[in-house]
Amino acid sequence: MELNLSLFTPELFLACAGILLILIDLIIPSREKNGLFALITFGITSVAIVLTAVYSPFSPQEAFNGFIKKDFLSGLSQLLVLFTLLLTVLVSYDYLERFKTNYVGEYYYTLIFASLGAMLMIEANELATLFVSLEVMSISIYVLMALFKRDYRGKEAALKYFILGSVGAATLAYGFALLYGITGSTLYPEVAKALSSNLSAAAFLGIALVLSGFLFKVGAVPFHGWAPDAYHGAPTPVSLFMGAVVKVAAFVALLKLFFPVLLPFFERWGEVALIFGLVSALFGALAALGQENLKRMLAYSSISHAGVILSALATLPALAVYSVFFYLFAYTFMTIAAFGIISLLTVKGFKGENLSDWRGLYSKSPSLALLSVVIFMALAGIPPLLGFWAKFYVLVALVKTGKVLPALIVMVASLISLGFYLKPLVYAFMKEGKEERVIPGFSAYAAVLISSLVLIFLGLFPEVVSQASLLSLASFLKGVM
Amino acid sequence: MNGLFFYLFGFLAVALGLAAVLQRNVIKGGVALLGSFVSLGAVYFTSGAEFIGIVQVMVYGGAIIVLYLFALMTMDLEKMKEEPLRLGFVSAGGFLAGVLFLLIVYGAMSLEGAPSLTVSGAKELASPLFYRFLLPFEVVSVLLLVATIGAVAVGRREE
Structure with a gap:
């Protein structure tokens, strides 16, 4: 029995803070709730960020009998999750001022619980822990989608996502059950040891089911059907949160699960991931071309990005961790910025989400229009923004491992994506619109500004992210070998 | 002594189970089912599996029966009484029950020696x-x- 509780401090803090917020919710008058809760959640998240930074060791350490394993990769990914939470709170404060809900307190602490689930999922080193933490994250997100008053679109999206998400979770649970039945253990190292000596058809079925469950969670073709409806219907800060956090958590968990367990059979699995990835990258880009609603367009673009990350997973072990983490880092900030700016521009009746609402944005608010240039060009992968370097390293990884054709397909997909990322800019700069003043909320504006600045500065100095990815790679491999 | 209680509760479980199926009043049937579940829990007790017995009483006798009764109370019971038994349903249920019975008998036949009770x-x-x-x-x-x-x-x- 080796608990090693001190390693678990950030998660414990977050869990306790979330539960305390439930109690605080009862005594705060509803008039000041939004501001106070946003402030408290912001403070909690900042403390959690500091704690996570302190408690992420370079040489991997285990806690709870090896049920969780922390290394630099998990630490940095958790920081990404918490940073997303921080900026989501900023965007949410502004959104909740304009769109009413009776459940302000619930909204903020469910956000905290969702982040807790994502953090646990990232550091999980055991199948049962991975499953329950995934469910904590998913169920919190279903709830978040349905909390707003008279927002039937959000409730419909929540129900759709809930039903499909349950099927995805069931697939994952079947896979885990099969793996447990074959290997007799749920700990990754023991599962890996048992599988490396005997890989039966049942084991392949289990692995295929687990992989399908993960493909569902990241929204890759052919399990992408929920993504456009869920992203479109959810309140925009929630789309932001799930777009960034679910992808980071699912991909890092996939890396941590599949590396030790499947390293010997990497060749075969790598090809499968590559095919799914390339199809998703192309499909997402093509489907996004015809979208009129910006959130729907970003949903399809997220399918395309997930495809690129999946094909990066297929490169050799070392390169995969590096390029996947780099891409996730860039993708997180691009998602925050893109959904953040949509949330900023959305006014009553969801006006501002459609392309036509962006007419003449430049004359209304030049600063927002310029920020949108940064954001959409980063998403499209135009140098010198961070999105370019993310795509660049994926391409380098693919070419280095001799996969030139897949690299070309990824390039074609990103060329197609340039087409739809330019559309909102064309509307913003070249089309005349009605003269309506846009008054962006301060906090949401700050969130968009911060993430755009990150995209610019780290785009100019990609060495920072590159070094971080290298360090996390080294730390991760140290724990696996 | 243990054997006596085993057969007593076993008989009770079967008899109450039969009553649950044959009773025309659904609520009474539900209560009979509760008795059947509790007797089954007692059967587990007498054969040395205390934990399974406790869980049987708590989960089946506590939660599942309450759920059943709640569901039954939301339905229009008077209307159900008038409805004639359909041959298709009865034969399908009988067939399934027969298959289950045969499976259990087959399982009991192929069991060698007394099962160990260490994990209960x-x-x-x-x-x-x-x-x-x-x-x-x-x-x-x-x-x-x-x-x-x-x-x-x-x-x-x-x-």
Whole structure:
């Protein structure tokens, strides 16, 4: 029995803070709730960020009998999750001022619980822990989608996502059950040891089911059907949160699960991931071309990005961790910025989400229009923004491992994506619109500004992210070998 | 002594199970089913599997029967009484029950010697649950908390 509780401090803090917020919710008058809760959640998240930074060791350490394993990769990914939470709170404060809900307190602490689930999922080193933490994250997100008053679109999206998400979770649970039945253990190292000596058809079925469950969670073709409806219907800060956090958590968990367990059979699995990835990258880009609603367009673009990350997973072990983490880092900030700016521009009746609402944005608010240039060009992968370097390293990884054709397909997909990322800019700069003043909320504006600045500065100095990815790679491999 | 109680509760379980099926009043049938479940729990007790017995009484006798009775009370029972028995349903149910019965008999026949009862105690279950699998167990409690709050918030009527 080796608990090693001190390693678990950030998660414990977050869990306790979330539960305390439930109690605080009862005594705060509803008039000041939004501001106070946003402030408290912001403070909690900042403390959690500091704690996570302190408690992420370079040489991997285990806690709870090896049920969780922390290394630099998990630490940095958790920081990404918490940073997303921080900026989501900023965007949410502004959104909740304009769109009413009776459940302000619930909204903020469910956000905290969702982040807790994502953090646990990232550091999980055991199948049962991975499953329950995934469910904590998913169920919190279903709830978040349905909390707003008279927002039937959000409730419909929540129900759709809930039903499909349950099927995805069931697939994952079947896979885990099969793996447990074959290997007799749920700990990754023991599962890996048992599988490396005997890989039966049942084991392949289990692995295929687990992989399908993960493909569902990241929204890759052919399990992408929920993504456009869920992203479109959810309140925009929630789309932001799930777009960034679910992808980071699912991909890092996939890396941590599949590396030790499947390293010997990497060749075969790598090809499968590559095919799914390339199809998703192309499909997402093509489907996004015809979208009129910006959130729907970003949903399809997220399918395309997930495809690129999946094909990066297929490169050799070392390169995969590096390029996947780099891409996730860039993708997180691009998602925050893109959904953040949509949330900023959305006014009553969801006006501002459609392309036509962006007419003449430049004359209304030049600063927002310029920020949108940064954001959409980063998403499209135009140098010198961070999105370019993310795509660049994926391409380098693919070419280095001799996969030139897949690299070309990824390039074609990103060329197609340039087409739809330019559309909102064309509307913003070249089309005349009605003269309506846009008054962006301060906090949401700050969130968009911060993430755009990150995209610019780290785009100019990609060495920072590159070094971080290298360090996390080294730390991760140290724990696996 | 143990053998006597075993057969007594075994007989009770079967008899009450029959009553549950044959009773025309559904509520009475539900109560008979409750008695059948409790007797079955007692059967587990007499054969030395205390933990399974307790769980049987708690889960089946406590939760599932209450759920059944709640579901039955939301239905229009008078209307159900008038409805004639359909041959198709009865034969399908009979067929399934027959298959299940044969399976159980087959399983009992192929059983060699008395099954060991070492894993039926509470300790064997509690020790992995609260020591080895402590973390997932605790995370499940967070999950239930979130799900409960979410269910209340989403399900409440908007004013």
